[in-house]
Amino acid sequence: LLCGSNVQEITMLFEEFLSSSIFKYFIFPIGSALLGIAIKYVARNDQYAKFKKEDLAVGLELIRTACLMYVVLTTDRAISLLGVNEELAEVLANPNLDATRASLLQAQAQELTSKISSAGWSIALMFLALWAVSTIVRKWGWKSETEMKPIPGIAIPFSLGILSLIVVMLGASK
Amino acid sequence: MKSKLDQLSGLLSIIAIAIAVITFFIDLSDVLRFSPELIGIIFLIAGSFLSGMYSSRIVKRLRKLPHAPRVFLSYRSEDRSIALEIANALRNSGAKVWDAYEQIQPGEEWVAQIDEALADTDTFVAVLSDVPSEWISHELELAKNYSLPIIPVLTRKFILPTDLGKLSYVDLSVDKEDGINRVVEAST
Numbered sequence: 001l002l003c004g005s006n007v008q009e010i011t012m013l014f015e016e017f018l019s020s021s022i023f024k025y026f027i028f029p030i031g032s033a034l035l036g037i038a039i040k041y042v043a044r045n046d047q048y049a050k051f052k053k054e055d056l057a058v059g060l061e062l063i064r065t066a067c068l069m070y071v072v073l074t075t076d077r078a079i080s081l082l083g084v085n086e087e088l089a090e091v092l093a094n095p096n097l098d099a100t101r102a103s104l105l106q107a108q109a110q111e112l113t114s115k116i117s118s119a120g121w122s123i124a125l126m127f128l129a130l131w132a133v134s135t136i137v138r139k140w141g142w143k144s145e146t147e148m149k150p151i152p153g154i155a156i157p158f159s160l161g162i163l164s165l166i167v168v169m170l171g172a173s174k
Numbered sequence: 175m176k177s178k179l180d181q182l183s184g185l186l187s188i189i190a191i192a193i194a195v196i197t198f199f200i201d202l203s204d205v206l207r208f209s210p211e212l213i214g215i216i217f218l219i220a221g222s223f224l225s226g227m228y229s230s231r232i233v234k235r236l237r238k239l240p241h242a243p244r245v246f247l248s249y250r251s252e253d254r255s256i257a258l259e260i261a262n263a264l265r266n267s268g269a270k271v272w273d274a275y276e277q278i279q280p281g282e283e284w285v286a287q288i289d290e291a292l293a294d295t296d297t298f299v300a301v302l303s304d305v306p307s308e309w310i311s312h313e314l315e316l317a318k319n320y321s322l323p324i325i326p327v328l329t330r331k332f333i334l335p336t337d338l339g340k341l342s343y344v345d346l347s348v349d350k351e352d353g354i355n356r357v358v359e360a361s362t
Contacts, residue, residue: 050294053229129194132187155226162222
């Protein structure tokens with residue numbers, strides 16, 4: 001039976017697992033890729049056909065997911081920065097100034113600002129990578145109308161997709 | 175002009191990927207230093223590249239895993255009603271049936287589709303009558319090339335062509351229901 005302390009313990013263990021390097025840099029990207037492959041296979045129109053190598057071509061979807069995750073993460077940070085600045089303004093406006101609290105909020109605001117200032121370039125770079133990989137797949141990735149080439153069509157986008165997800169997870173935990 | 179632009183976009187995309195990969199790795203090594211995580215990540219990236227490179231081999235292995243039996247149904251349009259009965263019985267027993275009439279839409283290129291379907295087939299069922307059909311013969315040839323088990327199903331009594339003469343067949347003219355059950359048993 002689950003009592004209150006047990007639930008709290010399980011929640012803590014789960015949170016610890018979700019913030020661990022193993023989850024962020026290995027389980028999350030591999031899981032996303034496997035889920036993408038499974039969805040592609042299950043949702044395929046031609047259910048008669050067996051598993052095809054083209055089902056493994058989920059690299060572009062992974063890069064796209066990473067790009068959007070980074071945009072959401074940056075927006076989230078911008079909202080946090082607004083909140084911190086508002087709080088700092090309130091503290092500074094108070095006649096009985098709490099210097100410790102003010103310096104803490106200022107440090108937080110500085111940290112968030114530095115993260116947001118580099119986010120623009122990171123987002124631009126990620127979308128550039130998405131365009132570049134799409135171009136490579138379109139130009140050199142197809143053997144025939146339905147069949148893909150293993151290296152430019154599957155391997156390059158797949159490995160870059162995994163790399164982009166890792167970079168986003170790294171950016172989120174920085 | 176358009177082809178030059180296309181070439182340029184290809185070149186630019188390679189440069190962009192190189193820049194992105196270098197920046198990503200600088201970013202990673204800057205934060206993780208030379209920790210076990212970074213080495214693990216490098217192995218993971220290399221592994222994902224290799225899995226894409228050897229995707230054909232991986233897929234071949236995956237195809238050997240248990241799956242619903244796939245049956246290719248070959249018949250003349252005149253025998254469609256009996257072919258449909260066989261297809262329904264097969265589907266009810268959990269098999270996936272490929273029927274050219276259902277799969278190929280008017281105006282679609284069919285040779286490649288038939289070849290692709292046969293490559294994924296486990297059993298080839300040929301519904302035959304005393305009227306020879308060029309297309310059934312063509313599909314039979316392809317099925318032999320893929321070394322598929324072939325089940326000849328006769329809609330009426332006649333002598334099988336010599337190339338199928340050695341195969342045990344199902345005669346629907348004797349007992350249709352029993353014959354269809356035998357086809358289902360042999361295919362699933």
